[in-house]
Amino acid sequence: MNEDKHMSIFEAPKCLVSTDDNGQFKVEEEILKQIQEIDKQLVILAITGLYRTGKSYLMNRLANSSNGFPLGKTIESKTKGIWIWCKDHPRKDNTVLVLLDTEGLGDVSKGDKDHDNRIFTLVVLLCNVLVYNMMSTFNQDAVDKLTFITEMSKNIRFQNRTESVDDEQLRMILPTFVLCLRDFSLELEKDGNKITPDVYLEDCLKLKQGDDSTINKYNRPRECILKYFCKRKCFVFDRPGGRKVLQQLECIPLEALSDEFIEETKLFLDYMYACESKVLLNSKPVNGRMFSTLIETYVNAIRNGAVPVVDDAFMAxxxxxxxxxxxxxxxxxxxxxxxxxxxxxxxxxxxxxxxxxxxxxxxxxxxxxxxxxxxxxxxxx
Structure with missing residues (x-):
């Protein structure tokens, strides 16, 4: 894609949405202008999850790069706000791969749980494939931390609707949900038979029967995932290596990583590269101009303390x-x-x-x- 090579968003990740001194979202205008110049359809892949779970590594691999998005080597969260990196799509003509990396959720040092909800809502509305990255197994503790998913229906609405968003409408605008489980060490077996990661995910999402408060608390996040993310996929990743490997993941050559991790990463990349472009409700592919309008409309709504209205953004x-x-x-x-x-x-x-x-x-x-x-x-x- 030749004519876009001069734009900095094709050369390295750039901050797209930052946070000002008052904690309000701010769209970086220079980056937005570059996005508007992209006159090709977009596949928009976003990654989110709890901080310090290795999100940025997966994004760098999607960009076919060993570095780009910063990989923190300490317990500090590195990525702040939402960052963007555009690449020629490796397998689709006339298409740009847009990678959105979000700041880690659940960082107690931020002291503002609503900030996480806003980040999650914004990225869900912008992308057509959402990668949720987490460490180890999809256990109850992990599910309990998905509060931003249970709050999502309150943070998105359609025009002239004061009640809850219609389930079918939400399914039409929400992205594919891809769960990535890192450092996964369990044997994928059930009743003595091998199962796929997808079956493991669906099994973890099964609801309990009953109606007491404990069961309702257990079911609530699972109901939201089942309800709003009708298309789901799961990948499990073995540890790429020992502690030294993890600390130098940016510079260690691919062949130095474990065979299992390399194979699992290839399966992930193959799936992600096969994903279709983002479209509007009328199946119109989204280009750079359209994407930038969506960003501005949603961020302005959040800045003004309003719930983003999908109809308003689409009509704009x-x-x-x-x-x-x-x-x-x-x-x-x-x-x-x-x-x-x-x-x-x-x-x-x-x-x-x-x-x-x-x-x-x-x-x-x-x-x-x-x-x-x-x-x-x-x-x-």
Whole structure:
């Protein structure tokens, strides 16, 4: 992708959403301008999870790089806010792979659990594949920490709806949920038979029967995952090596890692690279301009203390794209009119040529438009 190589977001990870002194989200305008220049469909992969669980390593591998996103070697959380790195998609033409790395959730030093909820909500709305990274097994303690998932339905809404979001609507906008379990040492067996990581995940999500407070607490996060993430996938990773290997993961060559870890990472990469592009509700692929509008709309809502309204964001995208496409249609229409060789001796011949050019311009506008283009057609040709 050649024409985008000069942009810094293709060279290294850049901060996309930071936090100001008041704890409010702030979109980095220079980075947003670069995103707007990407006129290709996007596959948007985001990674989140508790801090210090090795999220950034997986993102660097997705970028086919040994470094880029910083890997902390101490107990401190390294990534702050949301960072972005764009790459040519390794297996899809005319497509950009967008990697979003989020600051680790559950860092008690932040002292603000709502901050985690806002980060999680924002990244869920922006991506079409969400990788949730955690250490070891998907046990009760791990599930109990998924408070941001149980709060999610309160943090997203549709226009003119005061009640809970419709389940089907949420499924249409929420990403594929990919669970990555690191340093996983259990034998994947059940009743003496080998099982896949996917079966292990679904087994962990099974609900208990009953209606007392303990069972309700157990079921609640599982219900939310089952309800809102209808497409789920699970990968397990063995330890890549000993402590020294973990401390030098950025610079150690791939062949120095354990065979199991290398094979498991390959399976993960193959799956992620096969994921489809992000689309709007009408299956329109999202490009850089559309993505930047979504970012601004959602962040502005959160900054103003509001719950992000999906309809508002999608309509903002539709309006900008349709205005742009209408302007393109007008320009092409005018250029083709100029190409008519004069004089045209018969009025009917001229009208037929005019209508043919107009029909072609409108057809292209309707094909490229987002949602309803009727009002833009009237102003176009």
């Amino acid at each position: 995208v539709a309006n900008l794209e349709n205005e742009r496409m209408a302007a393109v249609a007008v320009k092409e229409f005018a250029e083709k009119l100029k190409m008519i060789e004069l004089p045209v001796l018969k009025t009917n011949d001229f009208e037929n040529l005019y209508q043919e050019i107009q029909k072609g311009a409108l057809s292209k506008l309707r094909h490229e438009s987002v949602f309803n283009s009727e009002k833009y057609e009237k102003n176009a040709v």
